[in-house]
Amino acid sequence: MPTPAPTGPLVTRDTLSTQLRALGVETGETLLVHSSLSSLGWVCGGAVAVVQALLDVLGPHGTLAVPAQSGDLSDPAHWTSPPVPREWWERIRANLPEYDPAITPSVGMGVIPETVRTWPGALRSAHPHTSFAALGRHAARLTDGHAHDCRLGERSPLARLEELSARVLMLGTGYATCTAFHLAEYRIPGPRVPVGRPAPGGGWEVLSEVSISSERFDELGHDFERDRPVTRGPAGAARARLFPLAAAVAYAEHWLPTHRPRADEFQHPPV
Template identity: 45%
Template sequence: MIIEKPITIEDISSDLRQLGVRPGMTLLVHSSLKSLGGWIVGGAEAVIIALEDVLGDKGTLVMPAHSADLTDPSTWQNPPADPRWWQMIRDSMPPFDADFTKTSYVGVIPETFRKQKGVIRSAHPHVSFTARGRNAEIITSSHPLSYCLGDNSPLAKLYDLGAYVLMLGSAYENNTSFHLAEYRAKWGGKKEESLSAPIRRENNRTLWETFYDINFNSDDFEQIGAAFEADCKEGEGYTRGLVQNSRCVLAQQRLMVDYAVKWLEENRIE
């Protein structure tokens, strides 16, 4: 039986450099461990170490640490919760804790990164981000409860820092930076919504806090990403390449957001 050569930290690091990841970058990573294929020696930990090795001491690694399981049960759809259970779920739901609450629906690499020594997590109960490196405190501090992916969010701080986005086997539908564009653009059907999140427990009962946000939606993010690549010159705004078997895009976040603002205003019509 022939065993495929294991994938090492050095293999991943070499591919990241070839793609264009450089020391000192501030890098937001959306990832799929499975997309790399083969046997990775060290699994998710090896991918994180490779990213940090390439970014170096002056770089900053950022990942989503979203916790969608902490949303109100009345909004659940896949599967829905029986209305008879809604209040029981609200009363029993463990409140958000930056150190304790696990991530959900973002993959094993962000969940592993969350637990690494030196990683800082922002305080939003639904859409927190984690960061490690030179700009980690700047990115994760003061994450507002309302308008959580807008102009006072970690996404906006990444924009101001000239960050890059790496989609490591991840599709544009998962590109959270396009949500920042939703706040900045004027598009048909945009409106404010009232939401809630579990904040703390008192007297054996979880207390929820109401906050406000826009009705952001990722259904057309794949279209935005395809248009961005079609209209921007590869090698300037973005590069495509492989990290092992993972199809990747490395892009300047600011260019992607600015492009998405214009696209949304021209194409999202109520």
């Protein structure tokens, strides 16, 4: 079968940076980016061109942050995509490599975050499941001090992003990917759950973490966009959204308790 011709639009580093400026991304700001490369169209230079465009707009004093999660370093008892046989669980626990910020790949985040993670000068936080990678002025401040028992709460990069008045840029992704909403989960009374992962230095450990889930985040995002200012515009073939991270967290704090079942019904994030 012949290879099908690419479909447009043709997106370049320059056209994307122009669109990002038109959307309102500002030089020198701190930006948390969720992205889908395939949604943008035919990007000349792929993920590298997208990262270059983001850095062009943010400039030398800006900061680019992305989720760099590695949920595969988790308890196989809770794997669903796909599940593995129960008789494998103990051997998997015994043989999973420990988390290494320098070499552990991100999983399920997309090629753009993985490109940021491996970019020269990028820094990455220490949590083995929910790390963030960052480039730029505030990269060290964002990634330092990510507590091993705090996936996405007050001792994670999300809280540092809030302190820095960061904004969220969503490039062709829906609100189901909006990690900012998870910070609200830590501010709502809820249970803690056991979370297993490879221990530093070898072996297996189980820590207590706040229960989190992205259940109904799409609905939450719809209502947030209806009720609060969200800037929308094109990014290649995709729709981009830009909004303050703090506003999203505050809205979620009020929305989640009345629209979603108790957090203890969602004890483990899907893998």
